[in-house]
Amino acid sequence: MSELAHATLSELGALLGRGSVSAVELATHFLERIERHRGLNAFLDVRAERTLAQARAADARRAAGESGALLGVPVAHKDVFVTRDWPTTAASRILEGYTSPFDATVVEALARAGMVCLGKLNCDEFAMGSSNENSAYGNVHNPWDRAAVPGGSSGGSAAAVAARLTPVATATDTGGSIREPASFCGVTGAKPTYGRPSRWGMIAFASSLDTAGLLGHSAQDCALVFNAMLGFDPKDSTSVERPAEDYTRHLQIDLRELRIGVPTEFFAAGLEPEVEAAVRSALRQYEALGARIVDVSLPNAALGIAVYYVVASAEASSNLSRYDGVRYGFRAKQYEDLRDMMCKTRAQGFGAEVKRRVLVGTYVLSHGYYDAYYLQASRVRRVIADEFQRAFGQCDIIAGPVTSGVAFGFGEKSADPVAMYLADLYTVPSSLAGIPAMSIPCGFGRHGRPIGLQLMANHYDEARLLGVAHRYQMATDWHARVPRGY
């Protein structure tokens, strides 16, 4: 049965279609693996009876003649997507015990396609972090090396996929929260164009950046799930109104027509030699497959982190003002008056990093500082976005490293916020521009820790991006490597 955990989504779909396995058997298999590997702390909440009820419903739909690539295939959701049948905390103490009265649109869309939810995945609190050390419910371990962080903020999603506890997992990316953990855990991570996935029911961190996406075993698997997951949602005011697409349509793309742009700035000082070597080797592989490599320039991309910590913190300070202990979630036990209740609730309910970002955001928006910080950051954001547009005039896909090094150890960066923020140096620029981006496994570095290759495409070009990633995965097997013991 263990091959089930290692099967691709297409293989699982075929097995279900032939009746070789039922959705209930599949769900049971993964629930057992989740139980066996509880030590990874990848899941925050598992309710077997609810998972099995969904699996029985999927089997009944198939018995009634329905078919579908995802009908009966398991999925797990990052705990920032609200769910009616599982509590949702965003890994924060302030939402302890909260259960949403509705399902997020992404959750609902995948359920409609027949996917069976295995539970809720751990992450950094409110998706703020690059190591998963900011979860109020303990950090997730990296299945490749338990001493290494899984990356963040979607660390539970990445670790669960790497450990084959779920064939695919939802995740969110605000500044790198899908790609960095994908790179650290040796799995495939895909962030679509901002506005393609609905934000309805995705707990807000920075609304102009938050983008739902996936962690999975391959680009092909991600494309299959995107077909069910992405699309216009009238409930999300920034949802993109475009016709539905088949995200698998470019999987057989001919790379001989393709120009891959390599930003010289992504290979400057600070990039560790073992990462550069693995990324350069992946680029040579693309050349061997027929693609042309061209140099491009993103001169101000390095300022992305500075821009991001103004914009994202400002938006977070506003979004998180709703957590005041009045209507739901955690409330401080002892207080004097209403203001004291709010101050104590937020002091006790938020973790250190969340408080830090709320304070930074409050400051940059405060009277007298708005122009120098928020307005200037919004202008530099456009400078960076325009540089991407110029680069895409010379190439179809942009490639580079995801992170400067392999996964770091617990505690290595947690005492120095700025050092931690710099972990997102290569992922933040594309988030600011709102373009689709991926991380695909391309090698291993010290201590056998995985290395990822970042691929970026222009707005709405994710089908081609997935195709370009898929061609690499047809020629290599880095994405299919499984950590020992899983």
Add this chain to the structure above:
Amino acid sequence: MSLKLADVHRIAHLARIEITDAQAQEAAKQLNDILAMIEQIGRVDTAGIAPMSHPLDGTQRLRPDAVTELPDRERNMANAPAQRDGLFLVPRVVE
């Protein structure tokens, strides 16, 4: 510029986060590190560049004012901090 202890207390007050003097000391150091990193954005000449508040520069969509769903009373009440006679009880927020 560098944040002083009093600045941190003022920001924490605006953010409604209780903070002790010791925490404010630690926060001042960290916030100053973060702001020093952030201040690099001042180096870019952005004269004539329009601020970008959204990656797709979309316009705000309006929707017809129509009934689309009915509240699920039971589920909505489940998160109430306290209930009495079917009412959702919260602390008095308007004097």
